[in-house]
Amino acid sequence: MKQIFLWLLLILPWASLFLLKMNTIRRYMPVALFMTVIHTLAYQAAYHYGWWKETGSSLFGWDKVIPVPWVYGAYLVIVIWVFHFTYGKFWVYLTVNILLDGLFMYIVYPVWQRMGMVSSESTLPTIAIVAMMVGFALIIYLYQLWQDDVFKQPKA
Structure with missing residues (x-):
């Protein structure tokens, strides 16, 4: 059951993009990929420094540090x-x-912990993780502002 949930967590969101116009996806995919890089680095740091562990969310066996789904x-x-x-x-x-x-x-997250999807091992308080996530949101907003400026159509 857990594997089915993890596959759905990976596939269903991508399927939802069919509801958006291609221009919207094209416009916001760079910022989404940038956030993915930031998130990947955060999970690497968390693993290295022991901030938290994601032991129950492995889908492929090699994704023990970063929950791919x-x-x-x-x-x-x-x-x-x-x-x-x-x-x-x-x-x-x-x-x-x-x-x-x-x-x-x-x-x-607490529901996922009870389901065994994620570990409850964390050395950071929950509010610190929320603050980190909000900080990432601010960074990517600034990135999107920059993207819009860089790719702005020149006035004819």
């Missing part, structure tokens, strides 16, 4: 959807991110 599936696609609905409205974007990060860490 979450980082390369759901989270990547969630970034695209959040930018689609909130980009250009900074305070809405920030509020949505704080709510989603808090919801994930205080409600979803």
Whole structure:
């Protein structure tokens, strides 16, 4: 059952992109990939420094450090959807991110812990992880502002 859930966590978010226009995906995919790099580095640091362990979310056997279904599936696609609905409205974007990060860490993550999908081993307080996630959200917002400026169509 856990493997089915992990596969769904990887595949269903990608399928949801069929509901968006290709221009939207093209516009926000770079920021989603940038967030994936940041998230991957954060998981590497967490593993190295013992901040937390993701022992129950391995889908392939080689993904013991970074939960592939979450980082390369759901989270990547969630970034695209959040930018689609909130980009250009900074305070809405920030509020949505704080709510989603808090919801994930205080409600979803404990449920996943009880299901054995993630480990409960963590040396960081939950609020520190939420703050880290919000910090990442601010970084990627600035990245998207830069992207928009770099790829702005010249005025004719």
